[in-house]
Amino acid sequence: xxxxxxxxxxxxGSTYFKLCTKDNVQQHFRDFNKDIYDDxxxxxGEIIKDYDKENIHICSSANGGLSTLIIGVTNSFxxxxxxxxxxxxxxxxxxTVLFRDIEKTSIPSELIDVVIVVGGIDSxxxxxxxRLFKFLDGLNYSNIVYVGSEKDSAFLKENIENVVVLPNxxxxxxxxxxxxxxxxLTNLYQADIMGKEDIKHLYDITSNQIFSTPYIVNKTLPMIxxxxxxADPYILIDIGGATTDIHYSKDLVEENMVTENEYxxxxxxxxxxxxxxxxxxxxxxxxxxxxELLAHLKVTEHIFDETSEKATRVLMQLAIFLVLCKVSAYxxxxxxxxxxxxxxxxxxxxxxxxxxxEEIEDIVTFFYKKILNSQHNPxxxxxxxxxVWTLGMLEK
Amino acid sequence: MSLLQEERxxxxxxxxxxxxxxxxxxxxxxxxxxxxxxxYNFKTKNKMLVQxxxxxPTYDKMFALYEFFDKADVDVLPCTIDSNTRLNDxxxxxxxxxxxxxxxxxxxxxxxxxxxxYRTSRKxxxxxxxxxxxxxxxxDARLLIETAIASGIFEIEGGPITYLxxxxxxxxxxxxxxxxxxxxxxxxxxxxxxxxxxxxSFGPLTATLVPPCITIVIQLLEMLLSLEEGVKSFSVSFxxxxxxxxxxxxxxxxxxxxxxxxxxxxxxxADIHLVYHQWMxxxxxxxxxxxxxxxxxxxxxxxxxxxxxxxxxKQEASGIPTKEANAETVANTQYLLRIxxxxxxxxxxxxxxxxxxxxxxxxxxVFNDPADxxxxxxxxxxxxxxxxxxxxxxxxxxxxxxxxxxxNKNIRIIKRGKVPIPDRCFEYEKNQCDLNxxxxxxxxxxxxxxxxxx
Numbered sequence: 001x002x003x004x005x006x007x008x009x010x011x012x013g014s015t016y017f018k019l020c021t022k023d024n025v026q027q028h029f030r031d032f033n034k035d036i037y038d039d040x041x042x043x044x045g046e047i048i049k050d051y052d053k054e055n056i057h058i059c060s061s062a063n064g065g066l067s068t069l070i071i072g073v074t075n076s077f078x079x080x081x082x083x084x085x086x087x088x089x090x091x092x093x094x095x096t097v098l099f100r101d102i103e104k105t106s107i108p109s110e111l112i113d114v115v116i117v118v119g120g121i122d123s124x125x126x127x128x129x130x131r132l133f134k135f136l137d138g139l140n141y142s143n144i145v146y147v148g149s150e151k152d153s154a155f156l157k158e159n160i161e162n163v164v165v166l167p168n169x170x171x172x173x174x175x176x177x178x179x180x181x182x183x184x185l186t187n188l189y190q191a192d193i194m195g196k197e198d199i200k201h202l203y204d205i206t207s208n209q210i211f212s213t214p215y216i217v218n219k220t221l222p223m224i225x226x227x228x229x230x231a232d233p234y235i236l237i238d239i240g241g242a243t244t245d246i247h248y249s250k251d252l253v254e255e256n257m258v259t260e261n262e263y264x265x266x267x268x269x270x271x272x273x274x275x276x277x278x279x280x281x282x283x284x285x286x287x288x289x290x291x292e293l294l295a296h297l298k299v300t301e302h303i304f305d306e307t308s309e310k311a312t313r314v315l316m317q318l319a320i321f322l323v324l325c326k327v328s329a330y331x332x333x334x335x336x337x338x339x340x341x342x343x344x345x346x347x348x349x350x351x352x353x354x355x356x357x358e359e360i361e362d363i364v365t366f367f368y369k370k371i372l373n374s375q376h377n378p379x380x381x382x383x384x385x386x387x388v389w390t391l392g393m394l395e396k
Numbered sequence: 397m398s399l400l401q402e403e404r405x406x407x408x409x410x411x412x413x414x415x416x417x418x419x420x421x422x423x424x425x426x427x428x429x430x431x432x433x434x435x436y437n438f439k440t441k442n443k444m445l446v447q448x449x450x451x452x453p454t455y456d457k458m459f460a461l462y463e464f465f466d467k468a469d470v471d472v473l474p475c476t477i478d479s480n481t482r483l484n485d486x487x488x489x490x491x492x493x494x495x496x497x498x499x500x501x502x503x504x505x506x507x508x509x510x511x512x513x514y515r516t517s518r519k520x521x522x523x524x525x526x527x528x529x530x531x532x533x534x535x536d537a538r539l540l541i542e543t544a545i546a547s548g549i550f551e552i553e554g555g556p557i558t559y560l561x562x563x564x565x566x567x568x569x570x571x572x573x574x575x576x577x578x579x580x581x582x583x584x585x586x587x588x589x590x591x592x593x594x595x596x597s598f599g600p601l602t603a604t605l606v607p608p609c610i611t612i613v614i615q616l617l618e619m620l621l622s623l624e625e626g627v628k629s630f631s632v633s634f635x636x637x638x639x640x641x642x643x644x645x646x647x648x649x650x651x652x653x654x655x656x657x658x659x660x661x662x663x664x665x666a667d668i669h670l671v672y673h674q675w676m677x678x679x680x681x682x683x684x685x686x687x688x689x690x691x692x693x694x695x696x697x698x699x700x701x702x703x704x705x706x707x708x709x710k711q712e713a714s715g716i717p718t719k720e721a722n723a724e725t726v727a728n729t730q731y732l733l734r735i736x737x738x739x740x741x742x743x744x745x746x747x748x749x750x751x752x753x754x755x756x757x758x759x760x761x762v763f764n765d766p767a768d769x770x771x772x773x774x775x776x777x778x779x780x781x782x783x784x785x786x787x788x789x790x791x792x793x794x795x796x797x798x799x800x801x802x803x804n805k806n807i808r809i810i811k812r813g814k815v816p817i818p819d820r821c822f823e824y825e826k827n828q829c830d831l832n833x834x835x836x837x838x839x840x841x842x843x844x845x846x847x848x849x850x
Contacts, residue, residue: 175791225399231406232571233536249571251536256566258779258792341484341536343406374487375411 008051009393010206011213012036012060012199015241015274015350018386019044025387027353037201053207057393060199061213061240065090065267066113066189069139071097073119073127078148081169081176081257082118083334087265088178089185090212092243094269099128102135112141114188116181117156117163120149121170127152133159143188147181176257186215214238214245214265217348219392221247221263224346227391228381234344235327235337236388239319239351241274243267246323252337266335268323273315273350284318289370293321296366316351317363324367339368340376348383357382400581407538407578412486412510421546424518426589433591434472434527434551435629438669438703441471445704446729447529448722451476451506453496458507459520461719466524468723469730472704473524475549477532477540478506482563484536486510505716506532510539514546521548529553529596535560535567536575538582545586551594552583555618556771557778558598561788569778569792573771577625584626592629595622596671599633603676604787604846605799607807608637608646609754609817613783615650616657616759617774623663624770630666631704635673636693638848639805645747647672647700653755672702678847679712686710689849690725694732698739705729713850750824754817758782761816781814800838801845802828810838 009020017028017040028043030036041048048056068091072078079096086093094112097105099119115136120127127149136144145164146156153165166180189212202210217238224230233249246266250256253264270279281304284290294301294314303314327337347360361380368374408416430436437445448465451474452458462473480489490511492503509517509530521528529551530544537559541552556576560569583593597618599611615632622630632654637643647670654668674693680686687710697705707725709717761782765773777783781794788795796813808825809817817825831838 173795225403229402229406231403232574250568251571254566256568256791262568262570340487377409377411379406379409 006051006055008047008056009390010040010056010058011389012040012058012202013213013240014061014243014272016386017044018389019047020387020390021047025385025390027386035201036199037204040202041205048205053205056206057208058202058206058210059213059216059389059393060202060210061243065092065212065214065243066185066192067092067094067110067269068114068116068185069094069097069108069112069141070116070118071099071102071132071135072117073099073148077170077174078118078120080255081178082116082147082181084176084257084259084264085169085178085181086116086185087267088215088218088259088261089182090189090214090265091185092267092269097135099132102131105135107135107138110140112139113192114143114145114185115139115141117144117146118148118169120152120168121172121174122150122168123172124149125151128156136160145181145184176259178259186212189215213389214267216389216392217245218247218261218263218265220388220390221392223391224388227388228346228383229344229379230346230381231343231379233341234346234378235342236346236348237320237323238349239316239323239347240272240349242272242276243269244271244319244323244349246327248327248335248337252339252341253335254338264335266327268326271319271322273312273319277315280315280319280322283322287322287325289325290318290321292370293318293363293366313354313359316355317359319351320347320360320363321367324364325371328371330371339372340374342376342378344379344381346381346383346388348386348388350386352382352384352386400578400585403578404542404582408542410486410539412490413539413543414513414515416514416542416546421514422586422589424548425545425586428548428550428590429522429525430591431525432522432527432548432550433594434529434704435594435667436591437471437527438594438629438667443471444697444702444733445471446707446726446733447472447704448474448707448709448726449476449531450474450717450719450722451478451531453478453493453502453504453506453508455512455516455520457502459523461722462520462524464719464723465726466526468726470526470726472551473526473528475509475521475528475530475544476506477530477534478504478508480504481506481508481510481540482532482534484534484539502716509543509547514543517543517547527551533559533563533598535564535572538575538578541579541582545582545593550591551596552579553596553598554579555595555597556621557614557618557774557783558601561778561785561790561793562598562600562602565789565791567790569790570772570775573621573775576621577771580622580625580627583622584628587626587628592627592667594629594631594669595627596631597633599671600635600673600676601785602787603635605801605807605842606786607797607799607809608634608642608649608751609758609809610783610785610797610815612646612650612653612751612755613758613762614785616653616755617762617770619654619668620657620661621771621774623658623666624661628666629669631669631671633671633673633706635676636696637807638675638677638801638845639807640696640699641742641744641747641804642806643672643696644699644742645744645751647702648743648748649751649755653752657759669703670701671704671706672697672700673706674708675849676708678850679708680850681713683710686712687728691728691732694729695736698733698736699742705733750821754821757816757818757821782816784813784815798842800829800842801848803830804828805848
């Protein structure tokens with residue numbers, strides 16, 4: 001923690017503020033009736049005033065993150081690559097659209113922060129046509145970026161207002177070129193923060209860039225063994241109030257691409273125990289194993305209707321189970337992790353304050369036995385201090 | 397507790413490991429017979445060591461194979477690991493082992509060491525009092541090498557590059573480097589207790605027109621990565637290229653530069669050995685021809701002055717060789733080594749100078765990478781094409797280098813991609829080839845050159 005000398009690190013979450021100094025880590029439950037800046041300075045002003053602006057580093061997930069919709073040409077390349085870049089930039093993916101099916105795809109009604117259009121290598125042309133523009137006409141979005149074949153960029157520029165054209169993310173060898181899009185999305189996140197009054201206000205206390213929390217957490221992962229007893233390959237599950245993030249070691253997936261990261265990220269946008277409680281319960285009710293799990297936990301489904309401490313604990317245990325289901329071979333998802341090769345599971349986020357180690361171990365064992373028919377037992381590591389993010393804050 | 401020990405505790409807390417006893421294993425290594433250590437054999441046996449390949453799923457079949465080898469006067473026993481274990485899929489390996497035990501059919505193409513466990517395996521591995529070499533191909537070999545050393549296997553083959561670029565398409569290379577760092581450290585730890593554990597790099601790579609400069613660079617880098625973690629006995633290796641002269645030149649250059657670079661990082665107390673693989677490419681179906689090819693490999697190994705030769709069998713082209721065929725090769729190789737007397741010392745100064753310049757130029761480019769650790773310099777060099785392995789299936793490999801054989805069957809670089817060999821060396825390489833042909837003819841030449849021994 002010597003790097004923390006004279007530094008103050010702040011994480012603004014959807015439910016809590018976390019402050020880290022060289023001496024300790026504090027958490028404060030947010031008051032949602034107050035502006036973030038006011039709430040933070042009211043609760044922690046005494047600490048903040050002791051630090052210079054250049055020594056205060058802030059990351060935030062309080063703006064809910066950006067949402068994106070990706071339109072691509074193939075699942076194996078364009079959609080896969082853009083999805084990977086978006087996740088690792090801290091962006092939440094609303095949906096992916098395969099261009100050949102675009103006419104049959106229902107148009108999302110919600111506002112999309114950024115649309116990513118991608119497809120083809122630079123030597124290919126005439127990939128997109130009128131069908132794309134028709135789809136975009138019906139879509140409600142704030143930004144659009146094209147990262148496909150260079151030969152189609154002029155055509156798209158002519159027909160799509162305010163489209164940003166960046167170099168193709170697929171090179172001639174069909175490898176991913178992530179940097180330009182990653183930078184664009186990170187800056188967009190930054191602009192979004194700047195545009196949100198109560199976050200923008202935080203620049204009154206820091207002169208450093210405010211980063212997205214998932215981006216920062218991803219940066220911490222190669223250093224995690226300096227803090228916890230963890231052995232690769234591992235996953236880090238961050239179950240928060242609004243979303244659940246999972247960061248995983250890349251050797252847990254078959255279909256890797258060459259990127260700068262040792263770890264990739266996946267986010268479940270509507271899986272949280274506070275703001276996304278309803279959708280978590282909905283997902284739970286649709287999982288065929290959940291009733292067995294509830295029986296195992298010695299509760300009935302009526303627990304979903306309760307608002308007690310016990311109900312919160314059960315919800316959190318369900319969240320762990322559901323997220324493991326979602327990334328296992330049991331569900332064909334964006335990624336299926338080789339969970340039998342896992343050595344450690346690191347848990348962070350609000351759940352570490354509520355659940356005990358043995359309660360989590362119980363769920364993980366249940367999952368492995370029930371879903372994977374395995375006795376495998378990865379070590380469970382709890383980020384009890386809820387400060388794993390501090391490792392990456394000074395390493396950007 | 398050290399970080400390494402913490403990691404070891406987690407790795408060995410695996411459902412397929414039955415209560416790994418660190419103290420007992422340490423005691424076992426400390427008191428193990430010196431004959432089990434190949435590093436000791438290298439020092440004390442005044443001959444080229446002969447090692448076959450081979451592995452069967454069941455304990456009984458593996459034991460029978462070792463008995464055959466023992467009768468054939470083998471110097472080093474192999475322990476070839478099955479494909480499922482190589483991919484860390486111990487569940488399938490366990491299932492297939494049971495099927496192999498219940499039926500008379502081998503459901504695995506090697507010995508599933510993890511599933512047998514070290515307590516059982518140790519009885520066999522120590523029974524013959526000969527060194528055993530672990531042959532696997534595993535990117536993440538952490539659990540495997542712990543089990544191997546605990547079983548009495550004191551030579552570990554492989555490395556982060558040589559066990560990844562020829563074998564894997566997708567496994568992340570950065571992870572492989574970190575996992576092999578663990579392997580080196582564990583080998584270095586155990587080396588303090590008795591004779592050193594020997595690490596051996598896998599020189600053949602894709603065994604498909606790999607130019608000598610690439611083979612040597614990768615061998616040297618894996619050696620340095622190993623030595624920097626404290627390993628004290630290391631074998632560099634390469635396989636028969638198809639040109640006797642090129643093999644002899646490679647042997648001379650790799651020896652000279654291994655010494656040069658190990659001294660450059662301040663390591664002067666490690667023993668470096670040279671291992672030669674008999675022909676690793678496509679074999680002739682005709683078993684008589686295959687035998688001739690094997691014999692020629694043995695002669696070249698003697699000319700090269702290898703410390704160990706790894707044999708092939710005459711059944712190579714037609715499936716997994718039987719234990720009888722394997723034992724026959726061992727006996728024949730031993731006989732041939734005994735009668736190969738008075739070999740001439742051949743030196744090709746021009747070829748040696750060119751190859752040395754190529755290797756040193758690539759090594760310099762790797763060292764000049766701005767990364768702060770050697771493994772990351774090497775990782776970046778593979779990623780940016782400074783090191784390029786022809787015909788590697790891995791997505792990170794640049795695959796821009798093109799090689800073909802010249803009239804004397806030497807492997808020559810005709811397109812260097814991003815590999816920074818000096819211009820004069822590149823011109824020399826191209827000048828040895830007939831490049832006035834059309835592209836189709838050159839492609840046909842390459843296809844012919846891949847199957848040159850068939």
